[in-house]
Amino acid sequence: MTIAAPAPLYDAVLFDLDGTLVDPAGGITGGIEHALRAMDLPVPDASVLEGMIGPKLADALANRAGVPLPLVPETIAAYRSWYRSTGMAMSKVYPGIAELLAELRASGIRLGVATQKPEPLAKTLLAHHGLDAAFDVIRGANEDETLMPGDAGYRQGKQEIIAAALAELAADNAVMVGDRHQDVNGATANGLSCIGVSWGFAVEGELAEAGAAAVVDSTTELARHLAPAAREAANGTV
Structure with missing residues (x-):
């Protein structure tokens, strides 16, 4: 049967x-760190960066990394450029x-x-x-x-x-x-x-x-x- x-x-x-x-194997957190440094903004510690994986990026930058709202679009652009050239290959x-x-x-x-x-x-x-x-x-x-x-x-x-x-x-x-x-x-x-x-x-x-x-x-x-x-x-x- x-x-x-x-x-x-x-x-x-x-x-x-x-x-x-x-x-992401560092491809997201590394990109955020790169973007913040490129904008001459403070970089939070690793636990904060990891907590930024998941939420909407604009919200995470403003609410978790303390990026001033007028600088969020330029910071995102810096992050996306790095991610496409480097971060994606790390995943x-x-x-x-x-x-x-x-x-x-x-x-x-x-x-x-x-x-x-x-x-x-x-x-x-x-x-x-x-x-x-x-x-x-x-x-x-x-x-x-x-x-x-x-x-x-x-x-x-x-x-x-x-x-x-x-x-x-x-x-x-x-x-x-x-x-x-x-x-x-x-x-x-x-x-x-x-x-x-x-x-x-x-x-x-x-x-x-x-x-x-x-x-x-x-x-x-x-x-x-x-x-x-x-x-x-x-x-x-x-």
Whole structure:
């Protein structure tokens, strides 16, 4: 008798990018430090710089690094120039991510990315690592990071970015995967559960406190939450 494999738990999965799919490996914190020095501004300590990975960059510069609002656009420009020329090449795909994405797609699950990184840059980074073709939807912030509320194309934060990705996925039962509380909050605001990953940049207890449905320590564990059939098939147990 053949026993049917368990169906995937979700028909679509949205992933955060930095800290979830890709390890920036200093490419973000180094870029922020470079930009602040280029602007002759104080550089905060390493813990503050790491805490700036995840939130919208303009907000992080103003609220965490103390950059005066009139200098934020020029500081962002300095950061983006360095990131494109140097920082992107420093990044690495987390172990097991490429295999996980292939398994999920083979299970018929639609995949998307919802990131605070500017959308064109997110697509460039994913293409750099050969991951772009795995996703049905890639949504991020507007390329013009100087846009303000009320401007056309402005997306304030993770809630709006997740909403934009969901609108294209047209999924009945989607879930978010991310490494910071912004991912959990943005998912919750859109009626989604969020599975947190411990290999990113959240501080101890951050994801659980934000209300993550689960916090996982490996892509193998994440696969069990997302698509048990895919993981069991990969292990030869179906």
